[in-house]
Amino acid sequence: MAATVYVLNGPNLNLLGKRQPEIYGKDTLADIEAACRALAGELGLELVFRQSNHEGQLVDWIQEARERADALIINPAGYTTTSIAILDALLACSIPILEVHLSNIHKRESFRQHSYVSLAATAVIAGCGSHGYLLALRHAARLLAAR
Ligand code: CA2
Numbered sequence: 430m431a432a433t434v435y436v437l438n439g440p441n442l443n444l445l446g447k448r449q450p451e452i453y454g455k456d457t458l459a460d461i462e463a464a465c466r467a468l469a470g471e472l473g474l475e476l477v478f479r480q481s482n483h484e485g486q487l488v489d490w491i492q493e494a495r496e497r498a499d500a501l502i503i504n505p506a507g508y509t510t511t512s513i514a515i516l517d518a519l520l521a522c523s524i525p526i527l528e529v530h531l532s533n534i535h536k537r538e539s540f541r542q543h544s545y546v547s548l549a550a551t552a553v554i555a556g557c558g559s560h561g562y563l564l565a566l567r568h569a570a571r572l573l574a575a576r
Contacts, residue, residue, distance in 0.1 A: 438480035439506030519549035
């Protein structure tokens, strides 16, 4: 059976491509999903791709991924720096967790530079734009092949 990778996206990422392209790029979230689906197909992975503006919804999906996924890719967006609830949900997972940020958060305002999510992440990709999702997917495939 194909391994399943969940890709979860946090608040305001539904606005990608519509504002601030100089920071987040021109791709919409639908573009990113399509690119992830194409690569997942090549890599033989099942993909679940979701976005929510709500912390509790993201916690529910992380708990779902804990039961159903083989790896989890997450861009927690604004919850990166605030959410102990998301961190706790991630810490309860025993699958690889890949944290993705479109922008290089370490080069930005200091409040963006501390990630609670990184405490649970297997790896972090920041500053590669939408390509970061594809790098994360490839890394997930590599980790899963080495199991
Ligand atoms: O660089 C990233 O991927 C971020 O996770 C994006 C978050 C930001 O809070 C993090 O510090 C870094 C913001 C996502 C909001 O995206 C927008 C896109 C277009 C217009 C407005 C917001």
